[in-house]
Amino acid sequence: MNQEKIAARIIADTLDAVIYCDRSGDIQLWNAGAERIFGWTAAEAVGRNLDLIIPEKHRAVHWQGWERVMETGETRYGATPLAVPGLHKDGSTMSLEFTITMLTDPTGRIEGIAAILRDVSVRWQREKELRARVRDLESRNS
Template sequence: MSQVVDFEQLVSNVGDAVVVSDAHGSIVVWNSAAERIFGFTEEEALGRTLDLITPDRHRRRHWDGYHTTVQTGVTRYGSDVLRVPAVHKDGHTLSIAFTVGLLFDDARTVTGITAVIRDETSRWNEERQLRARLRELEALRDTRQG
C-alpha cells in the first residue's frame, strides 16, 4: 500500500535544520530546527539572505560559490558533508555540518539550493580540546625523551 508523504510535515518535524534559498540566496524555507539552532524565527529569516547566518569573513567565498552553483547547475560538494562556521542570532559562533542539494525547474535551471544542517559546536569544541591535550602530552613526552 502506497502512502503519500506530507513533505511540509516532514520538513517541519525533522531534527536537523532545513534551509532552502532561492536562486538569489533569499531564504524561502526555514524549519523549527533552524530556529532552534540559529535563534531566528521563521518570520525573521524568510526573505532574508543567507548573510543572516554566514560570518562576515566567509561571505565573499560563500557567495562566489553560491552564484557559480546557480549558474552552472553543478555543486562540487554533492553528498559531501561540509563543516563551516555560522552565526547565531545573539552573535555567538556555531560550528555546523550540512549537505546541499540543488532544486531545478523543468528546464533544468536552478531555482534554489537546499541545506540540511546540524549544529556540531559541542563536538567541534570537544575535538579541539582533545587535540590541545594531545599536543600537551606529546610535548611532555618529547621533553622527557630529550
C-alpha cells in the same frame, strides 16, 4: 497519511535546520530546527538572504561559491557534509555541518538550493580539546 504530508511533517519538525533558498540566496523555507539552531523565527528569516546566518568574514567567499554554482550547476558539496561556521541571532557563532540538494526546473536550470544543517559545536569543541591534549602529550614524550 500520504507521503507528501509525512515529508512535510518531517521537514517541519526535525531538530536539524532545513532551509531552502531561491537562486538569489533569499530564504524561502525555514523550519523549526532552523529556528532552534539560529534563533530567528520563520517570520523573521523568510524573505531575507543567507547573510542572516553567515558570519561577516565568510560572506564574500560564500557568495563567490554560490554564484559559481548557479552559473555552472556544479558543486563539490553534496553527499559529504561540509563544515562551516554559522551565525546565531544573538551574534554568537557556532560550528555547523550541512549537506545540500539543488532543485532544478525541467530545463536543468537551478531554481534554488535546500540545505540540512546541524549544530556540531559541542563535538567540534571536544575534538579541539582532544587534539590539544594529544599535542601536549606528544611534546612531553619528545
